[in-house]
Amino acid sequence: MSKANNPLLDPARRSAETQLVHGGTHRSEFNETSEALFLTSGYSYPTSDHAERLFKGEIPGAHNYSRFANPTVDIFQERMALLEGAEAARGFATGMAAVTDAVMSQVRAGDHIVASRALFGGCRFVVEDFMPRFGVSSTLVDGRDPANFAAAMQPNTKVVFIETPTNPTLELVDIKAVADIAHAHGAVLIVDNVFATALWQKPLALGADLVTYSATKHIDGQGRVLGGIVLGSKKLIEGDLHTFLRQTGASLSPFNAWVLLKGLETLPLRVRQMTDSAGKIADALASHAKVDRVIYPHHASHPQYDLAKVQMAEGSTLVSLEVKGGQEAAFKLADSLAVILISNNLGDAKSIITHPRTTTHQRLTEEARLEVGVTPGLLRLSVGLEASDDLIADLLYGLDQI
Ligand SMILES: *Cc1c(COP(=O)(O)O)cnc(C)c1O
Numbered sequence: 001m002s003k004a005n006n007p008l009l010d011p012a013r014r015s016a017e018t019q020l021v022h023g024g025t026h027r028s029e030f031n032e033t034s035e036a037l038f039l040t041s042g043y044s045y046p047t048s049d050h051a052e053r054l055f056k057g058e059i060p061g062a063h064n065y066s067r068f069a070n071p072t073v074d075i076f077q078e079r080m081a082l083l084e085g086a087e088a089a090r091g092f093a094t095g096m097a098a099v100t101d102a103v104m105s106q107v108r109a110g111d112h113i114v115a116s117r118a119l120f121g122g123c124r125f126v127v128e129d130f131m132p133r134f135g136v137s138s139t140l141v142d143g144r145d146p147a148n149f150a151a152a153m154q155p156n157t158k159v160v161f162i163e164t165p166t167n168p169t170l171e172l173v174d175i176k177a178v179a180d181i182a183h184a185h186g187a188v189l190i191v192d193n194v195f196a197t198a199l200w201q202k203p204l205a206l207g208a209d210l211v212t213y214s215a216t217k218h219i220d221g222q223g224r225v226l227g228g229i230v231l232g233s234k235k236l237i238e239g240d241l242h243t244f245l246r247q248t249g250a251s252l253s254p255f256n257a258w259v260l261l262k263g264l265e266t267l268p269l270r271v272r273q274m275t276d277s278a279g280k281i282a283d284a285l286a287s288h289a290k291v292d293r294v295i296y297p298h299h300a301s302h303p304q305y306d307l308a309k310v311q312m313a314e315g316s317t318l319v320s321l322e323v324k325g326g327q328e329a330a331f332k333l334a335d336s337l338a339v340i341l342i343s344n345n346l347g348d349a350k351s352i353i354t355h356p357r358t359t360t361h362q363r364l365t366e367e368a369r370l371e372v373g374v375t376p377g378l379l380r381l382s383v384g385l386e387a388s389d390d391l392i393a394d395l396l397y398g399l400d401q402i
Helices: 016-022 048-055 071-084 095-104 121-134 146-152 175-184 216-220 234-248 254-285 305-311 326-335 366-371 388-400
Strands: 088-092 112-116 137-141 157-163 188-192 210-214 228-232 291-295 318-323 352-354 378-382
Touching (some): 016 254, 071 088, 071 254, 088 095, 088 234, 095 228, 095 234, 112 121, 112 146, 121 137, 210 216, 210 234, 228 234, 254 318, 318 326
Parallel strands (some): 112 137, 112 157, 157 188, 188 210
Antiparallel strands (some): 088 228, 291 318, 318 378
């Protein structure tokens, strides 16, 4: 009787749900069942010689400072890497730290970035406003047509950055087509995969080089902590990206990594429930008299429905809708809701409605907003874990008040 030959000892043989409960676990001498929280900044060494060899990198897996390595953060990174099918990962303090480090670690002054223009606010700021201050120029394109990326590539383009589905209009970018364009020009493709989640879309398998997440969203999913992560090949992650993290220090706190690990255990259950409800909400509102259009990637009315079916296993936990009557109508709807909260987070257990024009996209000019589909009547709904019937009833009541 021995478990030595049990095939399930190999993490690669386990399904995602199992990996998200057990993956990457390293137990301490006490053999605790729950992941240990190593709330420590540093580590002591038995001898000076040991310290010297450790700093030379001669002791693999050893820890010397929690800015760049901590056992609890390690478990989070390994578990996420198993889910994503990535060779390596690094945790960050926030999603924006993850995106900024992913981009900055790949460029030098004189380089160029191509990005889709429909991006999360902070991501667009980094690419459009922040990088040019350091001599890295950028071109933003309409991401719906891969030909626009091809046309924007320059000899010095080192990074292509996309988000799909996009915030807040859930437009799609063809990851495989854009990966081929990036690689033909010697650039790396970075995909911000927050809106699809790691369960419904696998950018690395489609050709992306780096994938980023705001772990604040579905991974925590309960509104408690901020966090981020970047995943990819050992070469990219353990090279410039690790050095950038180590030397600039936007590190993930071990406490937050521990909370995120607890979040990963229930991620498939939560994302499945939220996605099912989102689909039901899209169906319930699609032909409502006061709704101009419902936007949901796996709804047949989505302009890129065919691509959504190929690229995404399911249609996301977000639904956007454009109400008739512009901003006044949108405010009336949001202000009459009893269950759904007015806020700007997403991927949370609590359903959240956002009016992008006056909040997340306020910084942009009206012209730039309309370019990415942020009209006065647009609302973005992040579907939570409440009963879908209650969410639909709440929205129908709100629509009645317009
Ligand atoms: C929230 C979010 C970010 C930023 O993450 P933070 O954890 O808030 O820093 C980046 N990209 C997308 C798509 C997001 O939704």
